[in-house]
Amino acid sequence: MVLADSPSGLRADSWSAADGAALYGLDRWGEPYFSVGARGHVMVQPRGDRGGSLDLVELVRELQGRDLTLPLLIRFDDILEDRLERLHGAFERAIAQYGYNGRYQGVFPVKCNQQRHVVEQLVESGRRWHFGLEAGSKAELLIALSLLDDPDALLICNGYKDRRYIETAILARRLGRQPVVVIEQADEVERIIAASSALGGAPFIGIRAKLSARSTGRWGSSVGERAKFGLSIPDVLTTVERLRKAGLLNDLRLLHFHVGSQINDIAVLKDALQEAGQIYAELTRLGAPMGFLDVGGGLGIDYDGSRTATAASTNYSLQNYANDVVATIKECCEPHGIRPPTLVSESGRALASHFSVLVFDVLGAGGHSDSEALPPQAEGEALILRNLRDTHAVITAIAAGGSVDGEDGNERAVVERLQEAWNDALKFKEDALTAFRLGYLSLPERATAERLTWASCQAIAFQLEGLPTGTVIPQELQALPAALAGTYYANLSVFRSAPDTWAIDQLFPVLPIHRLDERPTRLGSFADLTCDSDGKIARFIDRGQVKPLLELHNLRPGEPYWIGLFLGGAYQEVMGNLHNLFGSTNAVHIRLAAGGSYRVEHVVRGNTNAEVLEAMEHNPALLLERLRLASEQAIGRGDLAISDARRLMAHLRASLEQTTYLEA
Numbered sequence: 001m002v003l004a005d006s007p008s009g010l011r012a013d014s015w016s017a018a019d020g021a022a023l024y025g026l027d028r029w030g031e032p033y034f035s036v037g038a039r040g041h042v043m044v045q046p047r048g049d050r051g052g053s054l055d056l057v058e059l060v061r062e063l064q065g066r067d068l069t070l071p072l073l074i075r076f077d078d079i080l081e082d083r084l085e086r087l088h089g090a091f092e093r094a095i096a097q098y099g100y101n102g103r104y105q106g107v108f109p110v111k112c113n114q115q116r117h118v119v120e121q122l123v124e125s126g127r128r129w130h131f132g133l134e135a136g137s138k139a140e141l142l143i144a145l146s147l148l149d150d151p152d153a154l155l156i157c158n159g160y161k162d163r164r165y166i167e168t169a170i171l172a173r174r175l176g177r178q179p180v181v182v183i184e185q186a187d188e189v190e191r192i193i194a195a196s197s198a199l200g201g202a203p204f205i206g207i208r209a210k211l212s213a214r215s216t217g218r219w220g221s222s223v224g225e226r227a228k229f230g231l232s233i234p235d236v237l238t239t240v241e242r243l244r245k246a247g248l249l250n251d252l253r254l255l256h257f258h259v260g261s262q263i264n265d266i267a268v269l270k271d272a273l274q275e276a277g278q279i280y281a282e283l284t285r286l287g288a289p290m291g292f293l294d295v296g297g298g299l300g301i302d303y304d305g306s307r308t309a310t311a312a313s314t315n316y317s318l319q320n321y322a323n324d325v326v327a328t329i330k331e332c333c334e335p336h337g338i339r340p341p342t343l344v345s346e347s348g349r350a351l352a353s354h355f356s357v358l359v360f361d362v363l364g365a366g367g368h369s370d371s372e373a374l375p376p377q378a379e380g381e382a383l384i385l386r387n388l389r390d391t392h393a394v395i396t397a398i399a400a401g402g403s404v405d406g407e408d409g410n411e412r413a414v415v416e417r418l419q420e421a422w423n424d425a426l427k428f429k430e431d432a433l434t435a436f437r438l439g440y441l442s443l444p445e446r447a448t449a450e451r452l453t454w455a456s457c458q459a460i461a462f463q464l465e466g467l468p469t470g471t472v473i474p475q476e477l478q479a480l481p482a483a484l485a486g487t488y489y490a491n492l493s494v495f496r497s498a499p500d501t502w503a504i505d506q507l508f509p510v511l512p513i514h515r516l517d518e519r520p521t522r523l524g525s526f527a528d529l530t531c532d533s534d535g536k537i538a539r540f541i542d543r544g545q546v547k548p549l550l551e552l553h554n555l556r557p558g559e560p561y562w563i564g565l566f567l568g569g570a571y572q573e574v575m576g577n578l579h580n581l582f583g584s585t586n587a588v589h590i591r592l593a594a595g596g597s598y599r600v601e602h603v604v605r606g607n608t609n610a611e612v613l614e615a616m617e618h619n620p621a622l623l624l625e626r627l628r629l630a631s632e633q634a635i636g637r638g639d640l641a642i643s644d645a646r647r648l649m650a651h652l653r654a655s656l657e658q659t660t661y662l663e664a
């Protein structure tokens with residue numbers, strides 16, 4: 001029952017910042033980067049548990065002072081670095097624990113977040129581990145080639161490859177890079193052979209195997225016989241023979257597999273590892289030098305902190321993952337006397353999710369605010385309205401009676417009286433509607449009837465909250481808090497900033513970043529700025545489940561209400577689109593500095609209206625000129641004053657220069 005056992009509640013009694021942290025799960029998914037401070041603000045610990053903390057609300061305020069308007073994407077580069085350290089730390093511990101006679105050497109799959117400052121940061125921070133990059137297209141290859149200058153780092157080349165892609169990789173080897181061209185389609189081997197003989201040198205070669213291992217979840221179809229990428233076992237053998245004949249078997253160094261993103265259940269990974277380990281051993285027996293086993297992506301994120309094998313979570317930790325990779329591959333190699341390979345992972349989501357926080361403001365809220373006053377009683381008010389008023393009074397009197405807890409059976413009596421009052425209220429509301437249809441009630445009177453009904457609904461919801469846990473509450477009454485839910489209008493496009501919430505029902509933690517020391521008194525969901533009914537956030541994390549409504553606060557006049565969307569650093573930005581021509585948001589890179597302060601390292605301005613218009617082949621200058629001509633004509637007809645024409649042109653020019661979102 002939503003009211004009784006949710007910590008949220010709709011009652012405005014005692015509530016602390018710790019309650020806020022528990023309600024929104026920060027103590028589960030936020031660890032160690034996000035928490036709630038004593039003032040009820042979200043606090044960011046960009047270096048995890050190594051000290052230092054920033055007040056997110058203060059930070060947003062100060063960034064706004066620099067003209068960085070909301071919605072604002074804040075990237076904490078320290079978090080990115082911390083994630084890298086954790087990933088490497090986990091593998092180092094596993095390697096030590098199992099006495100694995102090999103190393104770990106990761107790569108970042110560029111497709112996860114191609115932003116220049118992000119990739120640059122990863123390359124820079126990853127230098128001490130020779131951390132590399134993975135490219136899945138020609139454009140990503142260009143990024144990887146230009147940014148990755150460490151000769152010991154791996155440059156994994158995945159995706160569809162034409163002759164130019166392959167030749168580029170071969171020549172990159174002569175630049176001192178370590179490109180590994182991974183054969184994903186059976187016909188690629190011929191192109192590699194042709195390019196190698198033409199250039200008189202080969203790239204390092206890898207093979208992506210299609211595993212038969214089962215998988216689950218949204219990306220389950222990334223494995224199995226019908227997967228889009230990878231070679232079947234017969235194709236693997238044919239490819240090895242082709243390479244041998246062409247004298248390139250000596251360049252076959254890597255086996256790759258990828259079982260899909262966000263592996264929820266560790267059992268799926270274990271099966272895949274065993275199968276891949278055996279294939280690896282076979283390839284060395286066939287005479288390939290090998291040396292690298294690339295376990296792909298899939299390392300998941302616990303978005304809801306439930307540590308379950310559900311879509312928004314994982315039933316394993318980063319350390320469990322590293323342990324399983326290391327232990328399983330060791331088991332596959334040791335009995336055969338095969339030298340354990342360097343372990344490679346292409347962990348994108350696990351590295352890039354935490355570091356960015358999207359903050360947006362709420363423009364207004366629809367629905368029924370609990371602070372609305374009862375409509376004043378008019379002289380000679382219609383009987384139907386008086387009935388509704390009396391019903392409301394009856395409900396609040398039950399509240400005033402107070403002695404709800406106490407003797408046994410008392411709760412049941414209270415519930416019965418509430419149910420009865422609610423039945424009355426519904427009946428009177430029906431009567432009011434009928435009277436309106438027949439012309440006996442005016443529009444203002446009908447409005448009063450509706451407001452009185454909602455007030456009764458609210459009063460009942462408040463009453464139910466006060467009942468002890470476990471009280472049996474009829475379905476109809478249980479549904480009342482949801483009926484009272486409001487729509488919060490967000491200065492945001494989900495299609496631009498959180499497209500996976502719309503495209504694949506992905507859950508992200510979403511919560512107010514302030515007022516967490518104040519009990520939220522409403523339930524609501526978010527509607528975005530687009531004219532699309534899909535443009536909404538109406539699914540929220542709920543410890544392994546999903547809830548359609550989030551506990552929120554009443555808006556206060558003249559005060560902003562800021563919402564944060566967390567763990568969205570992977571995939572969201574590039575998948576976002578220009579629906580309704582909402583462009584990219586402002587973005588900043590923040591670094592923790594000495595003495596609890598911070599540095600704004602980079603500012604990436606959001607798209608202006610002019611930019612999104614140009615993306616659709618419109619010409620802003622031409623657009624202005626057309627409207628200038630139209631206003632001249634209107635001035636000529638005497639329909640438009642010159643001063644108004646100037647104002648109109650000023651608005652148009654200013655709009656072209658501004659971001660696509662609403663001004664505060």
Ligand SMILES: *Cc1c(COP(=O)(O)O)cnc(C)c1O
Nearest residue numbers: 109261262297298346347348349
């Ligand atoms: C997408 C992808 C990845 C990244 O997966 P994550 O689950 O984000 O770690 C890695 N490798 C390949 C081949 C991919 O297609």
